[in-house]
Amino acid sequence: MARTPRLALGALLLGCLCATGAEDVPTANCLCLFDIDRTLTGKQGTAGEACPNDRAVDGTWDAAYGGGVFTLSELSAQGISTTFCRSCYLGLISAGGASGHGSKERAYIEENILTTGPFQRLAQRVPSAKAWSHPHNIASPLVVYKPDRTKQYAVEGILAWYASHGVEIWKQQVHFFGDRTENIEAFRGFGYNAREVSCDSRDWSMGGVVGLCGAAPLEIVGDSGVYTCADRPPVPVPAPAPPTTEPPRPPATLPPAPAPVPPPVPTQAPSPGPILTTREPLPPALRPPAPAPVPEPKPSPAPAPEPAPSPAPAPTTTQKLLPPPAPLPPAPVPAPEPAPTPAPTPEPAPSPAPAPEPAPTPAPVTEPAPAPAPAPEPAPPGLPTSPRVPVPLPPAPAPPGLPTAPPAPMPLPPAPAPPRLPAPSPPLPPAPVPPRLPATTRAPQPKCSDRYCPRDWVCCRGQCHHPRSTCCGHLVCPGGWRCYGGNFCFPNP
Known part of the structure; x- marks a missing residue:
């Protein structure tokens, strides 16, 4: 009977010991790896302004991206222990140097940021856990000067260092957090988990390639897989507020407008007479005369047809005569055909006279002068005038007794000479091709690593x-x- 209380007391003490520090005991030995610049830090000089949740550390210099006062991101200001990484081991993989060997920035990160329970206990047992290593010789979990897009290769060296100190970590339990998309995409296919941070704040002075305010605690989650800012689910739209229980009031309606009052019909004034107060019929003497019957309108006779207009009388001498109509243009006169030439009269055969008398010399025949052409009639005003075509006159008949020669053919007018084409101009020499100037090429920007x-x-x-x-x-x-x-x-x- 005495053994039962002892067993119960032992179980109670064991349960209390297990409950104490249960948050700091790693389950399956997870590992959280972080970038430094714009992940654990924010842009210098933005604390309280562009990044209200960041905090500047006065007196500490940060040489990253041009240098400035060391600025903690919201994650570093609130602490990594506020995320699921509080029960994990820690490590760093940075392309920068955290301001170099022996800097205040490195000392601050060691003492105030890398403070989870499992990592602190390991650092007490193995002081080299907070030493800084280079990529070619990884002798601690804090690796600096590891170029971008190659940080996934440093994870294997960090896991080997932890295994050499008795801490076995599976690849599925490794979580990397950084602000550059190119570094997160490089983790695909290696079996590690990676997530991009500072998605809501990007430094657009550098093209949005890096973050601005750094990581936030809400971005540090233990999901499996590789996620960039483009893989985030859309922001949920808040549902509209439910309607109130009070029913909506109907819109106020105006009273109906009163109907228009018709104008009063004028009535004739009653004839004067005694005022009766009873409904007895009026005597015949007091009855008003009956209204005269209104005669029905007779149909109006059809209108008489209008008389036809009489012909206008001939104008008299006292009336003013209208101007005569304009004469039409004369019809074209056809050209007369030439009269047929009479055949020559045969001469009688000469009688055998002893001596022929000489023939008398015929007197020269004078052709009658052509009659002058009549003057053209003036064209009436308002009509276009056309040029007159000259009409050839028939030849005068030859006098009788003289032989007539056949009419000589009229010479045709000479054909117009073809227009003289200008001589073709010699071809122009080809335009000289300007010499090609060398293109002003801009000197390529020197390559920095990759x-x-x-x-x-x-x-x-x-x-x-x-x-x-x-x-x-x-x-x-x-x-x-x-x-x-x-x-x-x-x-x-």
Whole structure:
């Protein structure tokens, strides 16, 4: 009987011990990996303005993307322990250097951001868990200077480091979070889980390639698969508010307009007479005379037909005569046919006279002068005039007794000479081809690792930095700063 209370007490103590710290004990040893720039951090100088949930750390310099005051994203400000990663181990894979070896930024990340229970206990047992490694020699879970689109290859080295210290982690339990789409897409097909963050805030001064405010705690979820900002489900539209219980009031209606009152019909005034107060019939003397019957209208006779208009009388001398109508143009006169030429009269045979007398010389016959052509009649006003065609006159008949020669044929007018075509001009020489000027090609932008930096930007260790930046060992000095000793940046005097 005494053994039963002891067993119950032991079970109670064991349950209390199991309940204590149950949140920090990893289940199946999950691993959360983060990018640094624009994931754990936000853009320098945007805390409280463009990014109200970010927080600036005064006195700490961040050399990423041109440099500025170190700014925590909403995830870093509230803590990774507010997400499901509180029961997971941690790691970093960044293309930048977190401001270089021994910087305040690295110290702040080690002490204030990487603070989950499993990772803190491992760091107490293995201090090298918070050391910083390079891609060619991964000796800790914090890897820097790993170029973009190749971060998935660093996961295998981090898992090997954890396995060397007795922590076995499956590939399905690895979750990577970063702000660049190209890095998330590169994880497809490797068996790891990856998700893009800072989807609601993008830095459009750099084309929206990187985030602006960094990661938010709501974006750190343990879903399986690879998700970019384009894979997010659409934002749900809030349902409309339910209608109130009070029924809607009907619209106020105006009272109907009163019907128009018809105008009063004028009546004749009654004839004066005694006022009767009873309904007895009036005596015949007081009755009003009956109205005279209205005669029916007789049909009007049909209108008489209008007389036909009489012919207009001949105009007298006192009346003004109208102007005569305009004469028509004369018809064209056909050309007369030529009269037939009379046959020559045969001469009598000469008698055998002893001596023939000489024939008398005939007197010259004068042709009668042609009669002058009558003057053309003037055309009536308003009609177009046409040119007169000359009519050829018939030849005068030859006098009797003279032989007539056949009429000579009229010579035809010479055919008009064909128009003289201008001589063809010689072909023009071809226009000279202008010499082709060499195209003004713009010098290609130097390649920085596997990308191209914007114009005038500086490439340092495979990363693009703002103009006037200077590569200084593991650091990048911003504009106005100078490199000293290869590892330190000081402002210019």
